[in-house]
Amino acid sequence: MKKTSVFLIIVAFIISVVVITFFGKTIAFGQFQVYIESITITNERSNNRNMIFIDFDESKDAPSIFLECRVLPENATYKEKYKYYITGNTYEDDEGNTHVFADVNSNGEVYFLEKGMVEVYVVTTDGSALSDSVIIMCS
Numbered sequence: 361m362k363k364t365s366v367f368l369i370i371v372a373f374i375i376s377v378v379v380i381t382f383f384g385k386t387i388a389f390g391q392f393q394v395y396i397e398s399i400t401i402t403n404e405r406s407n408n409r410n411m412i413f414i415d416f417d418e419s420k421d422a423p424s425i426f427l428e429c430r431v432l433p434e435n436a437t438y439k440e441k442y443k444y445y446i447t448g449n450t451y452e453d454d455e456g457n458t459h460v461f462a463d464v465n466s467n468g469e470v471y472f473l474e475k476g477m478v479e480v481y482v483v484t485t486d487g488s489a490l491s492d493s494v495i496i497m498c499s
Contacts, residue, residue: 395488398432399442401480403494412496416475423498424471427464429482441486444468448478462498472498 403412403425414425431439449462461474470480475498483491 393437393486394433394435396431396433396436396439396441396484396486396490397488398430399482399484399490399492400430401482401492401494402428402430410494412494414472414496414498416472416498422471422473424469425496427468427470427480427482427494429468429492436486438486442482442484445481445483446470446478447481449476451476462496470496475499 412425414423416423427444429442431442444464444466446462446464450458450460452458459474461476462470462472462478464470464480468482470478477495477497479493479495481491481493483489
C-alpha cells in the first residue's frame with residue numbers, strides 16, 4: 361500500500377508541474393507589454409512643429425488650444441498613458457504675488473488668462489520615459 365501511495369503522489373506531482381508550466385507560460389505571454397516608442401505633440405495650427413501662435417482677444421473668454429499626441433507604435437499596450445505639464449505659466453508682480461496666466465488640463469487643452477508664452481510638455485507614464493514639448497505664444 362505504501363508503494364501505491366508514493367507512486368500516486370509522484371504521478372500527481374508530475375501532472376501538476378506539467379499543467380502549471382503550460383498554463384503559466386500562456387498567462388505570461390498574454391501579459392506582454394508593448395511600450396510607447398515615440399510621442400509627438402501635434403496641432404492643426406502649428407506651422408512650425410516646435411511653436412504655436414494664438415491670438416488673445418480681451419473681449420472674449422480665455423483663448424484656448426487643444427493639443428493632441430501622436431503615439432507610436434500603433435499597438436502600444438497603454439497608448440493613453442501620458443500626462444501634460446506646463447512651465448513658464450506664472451509671474452510675480454511688484455508686491456511679490458504670484459499670478460498664473462496659463463494652464464493645461466489632462467485633455468491637452470491649454471488656456472490663457474493673459475498674454476504670454478509657455479512651454480507645454482507631454483510625458484509618457486507607461487514606463488518608457490519619453491517626452492515632447494511645444495512652445496505656445498499667446499499675443
